Amino acid sequence: MPLFIGADYEKTVVSPYPLKMRAGRARRYRYGSVTEVVPRSPSGRTRPERTRDAGQLALVLIVVTALVSALGVPWLAIASGCAILFLAMTGRRRRAAQPGTVALPRGDAADVLYAPQERAAYGRAVATARRVRKTWPALHHMIDPDEADRGLTTALRDLASVLARRQQIRRLRDELEQAAAHGLAPDSPAARALAEQRDRVAELWRESGDDANRILAAVHAAAVAGENLIRELRVHQTARDAELAISRLTAAAGPASDAAPELAGRTAAVIAAYRELTGG
Incomplete structure (x- = not known):
C-alpha cells in the first residue's frame, strides 16, 4: 500500500492517500511506494508586485485580442481564451507567493504530527x-x-x-x-x-x-x-x-635474461680494445 508523507512549517502529514496542497506549491519525490511532498519556497513577490504584473498581462492580452480580431477571428472566442489564460497565470503566481501548506486529508486514515x-x-x-x-x-x-x-x-x-x-x-x-x-x-x-x-x-x-x-x-x-x-x-x-x-x-614477467650484462661486457671489451689501439 502506498504511503504519502508531507511536511510543512507547522505539521507532518502521513497518509495512505495522495496529499494536496492547501496553499503554495510542492515538489513530489517518489521512493518505491513512498511519495514525499516537499513544499516549495515562496517566490517572494509581494501583492503590489503581483497586481502590477497582472495589469501588464491584462494589457498585453487586450492588445492581442484586438489584433487577432482585426484578422477576422471571432472576438468572443479570443476573449474567452485570454480570460482563461489570465486567470491561470495570476492564480499560479498567487500560489507561488504563498508558503507551502499541506492540506489535511478527510477521514481518520492519516496521521498528523504537530x-x-x-x-x-x-x-x-x-x-x-x-x-x-x-x-x-x-x-x-x-x-x-x-x-x-x-x-x-x-x-x-x-x-x-x-x-x-x-x-x-x-x-x-x-x-x-x-x-x-x-x-x-x-x-x-x-x-x-x-x-x-x-x-x-x-x-x-x-x-x-x-x-x-x-x-x-x-x-x-x-x-x-x-x-x-x-x-x-x-x-x-x-x-x-x-x-x-x-x-x-x-605470468608475464618470466625469468630475467642475461642480455643486459652481456651488452655491458661487450661494450667494455670494445672500449678496452679501442684504448689499446690508440695507445699503441
Whole structure:
C-alpha cells in the first residue's frame, strides 16, 4: 500500500492517500511506494508586485485580442481564451507567493504530527529510510526489493501511528501535570484519582516511547547493515581485482635474461680494445 508523507512549517502529514496542497506549491519525490511532498519556497513577490504584473498581462492580452480580431477571428472566442489564460497565470503566481501548506486529508486514515519532538523523530526516520533504499541496487542479488519496500513502508506507517499517539499522550500528560497543582490534600479522593491517572499516563508514555525507539532502531540497523555490507563487498572486489592483476603480472614477467650484462661486457671489451689501439 502506498504511503504519502508531507511536511510543512507547522505539521507532518502521513497518509495512505495522495496529499494536496492547501496553499503554495510542492515538489513530489517518489521512493518505491513512498511519495514525499516537499513544499516549495515562496517566490517572494509581494501583492503590489503581483497586481502590477497582472495589469501588464491584462494589457498585453487586450492588445492581442484586438489584433487577432482585426484578422477576422471571432472576438468572443479570443476573449474567452485570454480570460482563461489570465486567470491561470495570476492564480499560479498567487500560489507561488504563498508558503507551502499541506492540506489535511478527510477521514481518520492519516496521521498528523504537530509536536516538534515527534516531527523531528519522524523526519530522522524518513531520512534513514532513504539510506536504506540507496543500498538496495547494490544488494539486488541478496534481497527482494518489492518485499523490502513493503516492509520499510509498513515501518514508516507504524511509526507515524505510534508518534501520533505519543503526542496525544504528551498533551494529556501536560494537562494532568497542570491539574496536579490543585492544592488539595494528598489523601483526598480527587487527589488520589488524579495520581492514579497520572500513573497510567506515565505507563502509556513509556510504552509509546519503547515502540517508537524499537522502530527507529530497526530502520537505523537496516541502513547500517546494508551500508557495511556494500563496503565489505567493495573491499572484497578490490582484493579480487588485485589478485588477478598480480597473477597476470607474475605470468608475464618470466625469468630475467642475461642480455643486459652481456651488452655491458661487450661494450667494455670494445672500449678496452679501442684504448689499446690508440695507445699503441
